[in-house]
Amino acid sequence: MADRPxxxxxxxxxxxxxxxxxxxxxxxxxxGLSEQHGxxxxxxxxxAAQRAANAINERLADGDIENTITVDxxxxxxxxxxxxxxxxxxxxxxxxxxxxTAEDVGAVPLPDNPQKGQxxxxxxxxxxxxxxxxxxxxxxxxxxxxxxxxxxxKIDKGVLDARYIRxxxxxxxxxxxxxxxxxxxxxxxGGLIPLTTFSIHTxxxxxxxxxxxxxxxxxxxxxxxxxxxxxxxxxxVSGSFAVAKINATMLVLLGGISGQGNTLRLSSSAGVGTxxxxxxxxxxxxxx
Numbered sequence: 001m002a003d004r005p006x007x008x009x010x011x012x013x014x015x016x017x018x019x020x021x022x023x024x025x026x027x028x029x030x031x032g033l034s035e036q037h038g039x040x041x042x043x044x045x046x047x048a049a050q051r052a053a054n055a056i057n058e059r060l061a062d063g064d065i066e067n068t069i070t071v072d073x074x075x076x077x078x079x080x081x082x083x084x085x086x087x088x089x090x091x092x093x094x095x096x097x098x099x100x101t102a103e104d105v106g107a108v109p110l111p112d113n114p115q116k117g118q119x120x121x122x123x124x125x126x127x128x129x130x131x132x133x134x135x136x137x138x139x140x141x142x143x144x145x146x147x148x149x150x151x152x153x154k155i156d157k158g159v160l161d162a163r164y165i166r167x168x169x170x171x172x173x174x175x176x177x178x179x180x181x182x183x184x185x186x187x188x189x190g191g192l193i194p195l196t197t198f199s200i201h202t203x204x205x206x207x208x209x210x211x212x213x214x215x216x217x218x219x220x221x222x223x224x225x226x227x228x229x230x231x232x233x234x235x236x237v238s239g240s241f242a243v244a245k246i247n248a249t250m251l252v253l254l255g256g257i258s259g260q261g262n263t264l265r266l267s268s269s270a271g272v273g274t275x276x277x278x279x280x281x282x283x284x285x286x287x288x
Contacts, residue, residue, distance in 0.1 A: 010048055014041075171276040174210075180267035181275065182217070185243065185251055188279035196243050196251070196281040200227075202266065203236035203274050210270035212237060216253065216261040224259025231273070 015036050028037035035041055102109035111129045114120065119130035136146030154161050168188035172181060185196060202212040214226040229237050243251035252260040266275050 010045065010052065014045060167278065167280045169276065169278050171274070173274045174268035174271050176271040179269065179271040180265060183264045183266070183277060185262055185264060185279070188277065188281075196279055197240060198243070198264065199238070199240040199278045200264075200266070201236060201238040201276045202231070202268070204231040204268075204272060205234060205274065206270075206272040207233050208270045208272050209233075210268045210272050212273065213265075213267045213269075214239070215265040215267075216243075216251075216259050217263045217265045218250065218261040222261070223265065224253070224261065226253075226259075 013036055015034070018037075022033070022037075023031040024037075024039050025031040025033075026038060026040050028035045028041065031037065108122070108126060110120065110127050114129060120127045121130050122128075137143050139145035139147045149155055149160070170181075170183050170188060174181075185198075188196075188198075200214055202214075204210050204212070209230060209232050211228065211230045213228045215223045216226060217223040226241060227237065227239055231237060242254040244254055246252045246260065250260050250262055264277065266277070268275075
């Protein structure tokens with residue numbers, strides 16, 4: 001910071017209360033007045049003011065003035081170049097902060113202008129643009145690639161679902177008041193109708209011997225026996241069969257077994273034992 005032209009401030013205490021008839025003397029005391037009323041004191045202050053004005057003029061001519069301007073609140077402005085002659089004008093501009101880069105926060109920057117379909121490969125220190133691809137390779141046992149979704153599958157909100165595969169079960173016990181049960185085919189698979197596989201298991205856990213009978217029946221009449229067997233204590237029997245749709249309400253047995261219907265009927269001659277039926281259907285429902 002440059003030195004001030006005035007080491008001490010001027011007193012600025014010359015009297016301004018003169019009255020008519022007062023005497024001016026070399027010393028104010030000679031005329032019974034204060035020191036400041038003296039003629040010599042007056043001249044000393046006038047000369048001090050002139051010397052200060054000359055010093056300021058020399059500083060301005062050399063461009064040697066303070067290059068730091070302090071602002072209230074603790075801030076300051078820097079003058080970057082020497083000032084020329086007056087008049088002087090100070091323009092304050094705010095310097096914008098530089099944008100934050102990936103390096104500033106310790107991140108690895110991505111390549112500039114990546115293309116659509118382009119893979120980025122990280123080599124341990126930087127991201128490297130890969131080849132631009134527009135389609136996936138066909139998936140195989142040795143290649144990780146793309147596959148198409150077939151008709152028996154669906155994608156719902158990003159989730160792959162086998163919408164054409166449904167299953168259901170029905171189970172219970174026979175009794176004296178319930179020696180037979182009827183199970184409509186469609187109720188086990190939620191309406192899945194083109195092809196359905198049924199697995200049946202009946203078990204006699206009582207001491208009474210009973211005959212289990214499995215039939216396919218139709219609401220329009222007629223029945224077809226799938227299996228019929230007498231079971232003693234702690235004996236059971238299992239089997240399975242497949243059916244396919246032939247019209248809106250009827251299913252036909254497959255696998256060389258004759259018969260058609262829409263209901264599975266299970267019975268126990270003695271009203272004892274348990275049953276369990278599991279059905280797995282493949283294909284769309286009537287509404288799909």
